[in-house]
Amino acid sequence: MRTKNEEKRQEIVNAAISLFSEKGYYKTSIKDISDKAHMSSGTFYLYYKSKDDLILDIYHEVHEILGKYLNEKMEMSYSSPEERLVAVSCFLVSKYLENKKLSVILLTRTIGINRHAENEYYNTFSKSVANFAGLIQKIPEADYMDIRLTATFYVQAMGVAATKWMLADPSTRPDFYEVVFMTLRYHLRALTIEIPDTKLREYISKYVTVTE
Amino acid sequence: MRTKNEEKRQEIVNAAISLFSEKGYYKTSIKDISDKAHMSSGTFYLYYKSKDDLILDIYHEVHEILGKYLNEKMEMSYSSPEERLVAVSCFLVSKYLENKKLSVILLTRTIGINRHAENEYYNTFSKSVANFAGLIQKIPEADYMDIRLTATFYVQAMGVAATKWMLADPSTRPDFYEVVFMTLRYHLRALTIEIPDTKLREYISKYVTVTE
Amino acid sequence: MRTKNEEKRQEIVNAAISLFSEKGYYKTSIKDISDKAHMSSGTFYLYYKSKDDLILDIYHEVHEILGKYLNEKMEMSYSSPEERLVAVSCFLVSKYLENKKLSVILLTRTIGINRHAENEYYNTFSKSVANFAGLIQKIPEADYMDIRLTATFYVQAMGVAATKWMLADPSTRPDFYEVVFMTLRYHLRALTIEIPDTKLREYISKYVTVTE
Amino acid sequence: MRTKNEEKRQEIVNAAISLFSEKGYYKTSIKDISDKAHMSSGTFYLYYKSKDDLILDIYHEVHEILGKYLNEKMEMSYSSPEERLVAVSCFLVSKYLENKKLSVILLTRTIGINRHAENEYYNTFSKSVANFAGLIQKIPEADYMDIRLTATFYVQAMGVAATKWMLADPSTRPDFYEVVFMTLRYHLRALTIEIPDTKLREYISKYVTVTE
DNA sequence: TATGAATGAGAGTTCATTCAT
DNA sequence: GATGAATGAACTCTCATTCAT
Structure with missing residues (x-):
């Protein structure tokens, strides 16, 4: 992690921060996040190996x-x-x-x-x-x-x-x-x-x- | 609600409090709660009409x-x-x-x-x-x-x-x-x-x- | 069957006819029927051995x-x-x-x-x-x-x-x-x-x- | 709905028609349908958002x-x-x-x-x-x-x-x-x-x- | 790199039926 | 005979994760 296209990564983080703060961790799905970050849910996993991994990064x-x-x-x-x-x-x-x-x-x-x-x-x-x-x-x-x-x-x-x-x-x-x-x-x-x-x-x- | 066997109800609440405080609301399943309260998951629903109803009661x-x-x-x-x-x-x-x-x-x-x-x-x-x-x-x-x-x-x-x-x-x-x-x-x-x-x-x- | 208190039996049938015609067989529960027939759900089973048995009787x-x-x-x-x-x-x-x-x-x-x-x-x-x-x-x-x-x-x-x-x-x-x-x-x-x-x-x- | 892979959708519909006509709506489970359509039950929900949605489509x-x-x-x-x-x-x-x-x-x-x-x-x-x-x-x-x-x-x-x-x-x-x-x-x-x-x-x- | 269809475990919930009282 | 609390299998549906393309 932390090596690939840092821009995309930041898009994910921004989307996640926005959604987590609004609805909380459990009510936010990977699909919600990847939609908001303009990518497919599969792409999400190129940047983070799990939802847990993402929150830790945040x-x-x-x-x-x-x-x-x-x-x-x-x-x-x-x-x-x-x-x-x-x-x-x-x-x-x-x-x-x-x-x-x-x-x-x-x-x-x-x-x-x-x-x-x-x-x-x-x-x-x-x-x-x-x-x-x-x-x-x-x-x-x-x-x-x-x-x-x-x-x-x-x-x-x-x-x-x-x-x-x-x-x-x-x-x-x-x-x-x-x-x-x-x-x-x-x-x-x-x-x-x-x-x-x-x-x-x-x-x-x-x-x-x-x-x- | 609040009418039936109050003892059983308290068992559920105690089990839930214990599990929620330990693992949090989302990581605690109805099965976890009913197991800990020594009853089947169906019985849970005789006392609370939903998981939400339980946390509100707490x-x-x-x-x-x-x-x-x-x-x-x-x-x-x-x-x-x-x-x-x-x-x-x-x-x-x-x-x-x-x-x-x-x-x-x-x-x-x-x-x-x-x-x-x-x-x-x-x-x-x-x-x-x-x-x-x-x-x-x-x-x-x-x-x-x-x-x-x-x-x-x-x-x-x-x-x-x-x-x-x-x-x-x-x-x-x-x-x-x-x-x-x-x-x-x-x-x-x-x-x-x-x-x-x-x-x-x-x-x-x-x-x-x-x-x- | 068909031997016990025929009045109670008729109460069940009437309740069931009313509910089945209104909501259909599957959306009507034994509890719905026994409530409407002023008895407990357990009592229902003294008169009919199953929900299927009831519809057949009807x-x-x-x-x-x-x-x-x-x-x-x-x-x-x-x-x-x-x-x-x-x-x-x-x-x-x-x-x-x-x-x-x-x-x-x-x-x-x-x-x-x-x-x-x-x-x-x-x-x-x-x-x-x-x-x-x-x-x-x-x-x-x-x-x-x-x-x-x-x-x-x-x-x-x-x-x-x-x-x-x-x-x-x-x-x-x-x-x-x-x-x-x-x-x-x-x-x-x-x-x-x-x-x-x-x-x-x-x-x-x-x-x-x-x-x- | 109605947008994705139309072939899969038709497989579901065919399976459902077959099962509904045989056993009726209520005795047919989503698992029955998805099994017959050679897919997992989760996949069913990619094509229809509920069982009701499916029967309406039929x-x-x-x-x-x-x-x-x-x-x-x-x-x-x-x-x-x-x-x-x-x-x-x-x-x-x-x-x-x-x-x-x-x-x-x-x-x-x-x-x-x-x-x-x-x-x-x-x-x-x-x-x-x-x-x-x-x-x-x-x-x-x-x-x-x-x-x-x-x-x-x-x-x-x-x-x-x-x-x-x-x-x-x-x-x-x-x-x-x-x-x-x-x-x-x-x-x-x-x-x-x-x-x-x-x-x-x-x-x-x-x-x-x-x-x- | 990027996709999104597919997966399947597991969630909450219902309810016909049983049985101790 | 009558009760209704208790059961647990079975249900519909969700979603993090995988993988062929």
């Missing part, structure tokens, strides 16, 4: 998008560890919004597919948790007890905020920046990290990269 | 366990609204632990089954969120921006704490009381609700009803 | 109603063999109307159930054909070639006339007596049996026993 | 065979309307014989399957009745009262004649031409349509297209 993709991308963002230089935490948080929620369908799969439709997919999911999630744990630990004033548990609350909250906003009625939902602000304020306060509201808003408008 | 059961039970706990008298919030939080995580498999279904395996099941899930979850929103709003010192978003973080965290602990290696995981303490401390602080650690621990040991 | 019932009844009518004394033919024809269509549901089963829903039922059906039908063949043969002026074929056309026509009228829209269908008149006139003419219209109508109003 | 086929074919025959030129009536009658019974199994389904096994199938059946039958009504009405000397009822007797008789002959013991049954002659003579006489026997026989040997 998780790898998430892994890359979130993992590599966040790593890169984390290594940029910031004026303080606080700004770094806020910046990376903003990148994460932005990335969720940029890949809405993928996020829906990741955040709401993952589990129950099979052990492999679940493992992939946990790996991706754990990686994020570890990343954020590192960021938090670099902030001297941060007060917490179990860093893993704390980081889990934190990462989960980013997902909750993004999901709630994405699935909400566009005509009545608040401004996305405001949601991010409320989310970060809540969790920074839980960590006793003090950032003035104006400063926090400033960071957010600087690092949230999604245009509504 | 969600109703969750609804009742969590909904009615928490309501009752909320109406007990406490010395302060802070104690009430802590007490109900403790009851919720205790209830999760008491019904481990059910909680796994609720917290990790719900979505992607079908619209009805998802609706049931959202109802149950929304109900909890609304309950906790009410509890938080009764605490004058609590500082938050969007009460729904805030309560969502809070309720989600109870699930995360319980799930993480349940799925962790029993030989190395921390004491459950400690996990609950860390969780509540984190979120109370986010809400600027001040309860001294000793007081909080006291409440927890009073209201967490699960014996490991 | 055909026996038809056999009796049509066979014995017509025989009796045929042995009455009439002024002429022509009158006898007309009279018995009238009794036949009247009997169809008197037992609408049974007739629907007999005339439209019979075949395809099983070999036994088909045999029963053919027996009943053959018996009628033989009867009418006898009646026709007693009329010296009747001109025909193959008496069996001729009698078959004749008997079939009685069924067609009755069925068409029963299933027609009551607000627009013609008077039943008129339908019988048209039917008999057609077939008597085919047989070159001359009965003046007034005489024929007289016979019909005398022998058609159904009140609309 | 009725459509009858519709076409009888409807279009008879229309065509009716539009041929004949020396008189009497000859036209006889000719078309002969084509109808010939067609029945040419498609024995199909005729058995059409003439005896129709009802009780489902509403759609019944409607199809009535449509086909009504079409024939209307056709023959038209033919009869074009004969000035024809004497009848209700043209629909009359045409119904006539069409039904064609079916009866064909069926009786087909199901009769080949070693003892009369010559088919003779059966057609008797049938037509009976009904023409009922309509007071006078055709000399020699003329009628001539027509029949001209228009009956089946070789025993």
Whole structure:
């Protein structure tokens, strides 16, 4: 795998992401996917050896998008560890919004597919948790007890905020920046990290990269 | 439905909860369930008219366990609204632990089954969120921006704490009381609700009803 | 069989006739029948040893109603063999109307159930054909070639006339007596049996026993 | 439907016609049909989306065979309307014989399957009745009262004649031409349509297209 | 490489029949 | 005699996967 015509492969992945996020893994058939990707169901099997193989690849993709991308963002230089935490948080929620369908799969439709997919999911999630744990630990004033548990609350909250906003009625939902602000304020306060509201808003408008 | 031999019905529900939490809804067949419940697959259909009907019944059961039970706990008298919030939080995580498999279904395996099941899930979850929103709003010192978003973080965290602990290696995981303490401390602080650690621990040991 | 509580047995038969004529043999379940007969499905089997046994019994019932009844009518004394033919024809269509549901089963829903039922059906039908063949043969002026074929056309026509009228829209269908008149006139003419219209109508109003 | 490999489709139809005519709709399973058509049961569903869909298609086929074919025959030129009536009658019974199994389904096994199938059946039958009504009405000397009822007797008789002959013991049954002659003579006489026997026989040997 | 017809195991469901009570 | 819960074979239909072309 991963060697042949990468364009076709991407077509499959896009079709699958779209359908999985809409109907879920089990209600999506290979025929649905290959139809949407403009190919025959036989061709699908030239690129993936099974439906399971496909979902695993999708998780790898998430892994890359979130993992590599966040790593890169984390290594940029910031004026303080606080700004770094806020910046990376903003990148994460932005990335969720940029890949809405993928996020829906990741955040709401993952589990129950099979052990492999679940493992992939946990790996991706754990990686994020570890990343954020590192960021938090670099902030001297941060007060917490179990860093893993704390980081889990934190990462989960980013997902909750993004999901709630994405699935909400566009005509009545608040401004996305405001949601991010409320989310970060809540969790920074839980960590006793003090950032003035104006400063926090400033960071957010600087690092949230999604245009509504 | 709901009229015949309630014992048999419960056997089915128990078998289903066990299998759904282990393998997920789609990987569990009616035959799996009826085998585990020591009956023929035809007998299953004397108690439930379809597989969907069963999962809905299970969600109703969750609804009742969590909904009615928490309501009752909320109406007990406490010395302060802070104690009430802590007490109900403790009851919720205790209830999760008491019904481990059910909680796994609720917290990790719900979505992607079908619209009805998802609706049931959202109802149950929304109900909890609304309950906790009410509890938080009764605490004058609590500082938050969007009460729904805030309560969502809070309720989600109870699930995360319980799930993480349940799925962790029993030989190395921390004491459950400690996990609950860390969780509540984190979120109370986010809400600027001040309860001294000793007081909080006291409440927890009073209201967490699960014996490991 | 045929020995136990005859009342219960009749309840079953009535329920079955009603349901079979409405939904057909295969779409009617034993539960449907036993529900309608106000008994449990187990009780059904005290009276009939199978669903097939029941349909056979129903055909026996038809056999009796049509066979014995017509025989009796045929042995009455009439002024002429022509009158006898007309009279018995009238009794036949009247009997169809008197037992609408049974007739629907007999005339439209019979075949395809099983070999036994088909045999029963053919027996009943053959018996009628033989009867009418006898009646026709007693009329010296009747001109025909193959008496069996001729009698078959004749008997079939009685069924067609009755069925068409029963299933027609009551607000627009013609008077039943008129339908019988048209039917008999057609077939008597085919047989070159001359009965003046007034005489024929007289016979019909005398022998058609159904009140609309 | 109706697009893929038409040969396979016909194999299914042939298998189904054969089995339905032998055992009836309900006693014939998809497995029976697909076995007889030399394919797996899954393949069946590539050609028909359900068992119901198949029986409807078979009725459509009858519709076409009888409807279009008879229309065509009716539009041929004949020396008189009497000859036209006889000719078309002969084509109808010939067609029945040419498609024995199909005729058995059409003439005896129709009802009780489902509403759609019944409607199809009535449509086909009504079409024939209307056709023959038209033919009869074009004969000035024809004497009848209700043209629909009359045409119904006539069409039904064609079916009866064909069926009786087909199901009769080949070693003892009369010559088919003779059966057609008797049938037509009976009904023409009922309509007071006078055709000399020699003329009628001539027509029949001209228009009956089946070789025993 | 690409196709899509073909496969067949396995799913959910029904229901005639049995039998302990 | 009467019940109705229980059975399990048999049904229709789906779909991931294969393979000849």
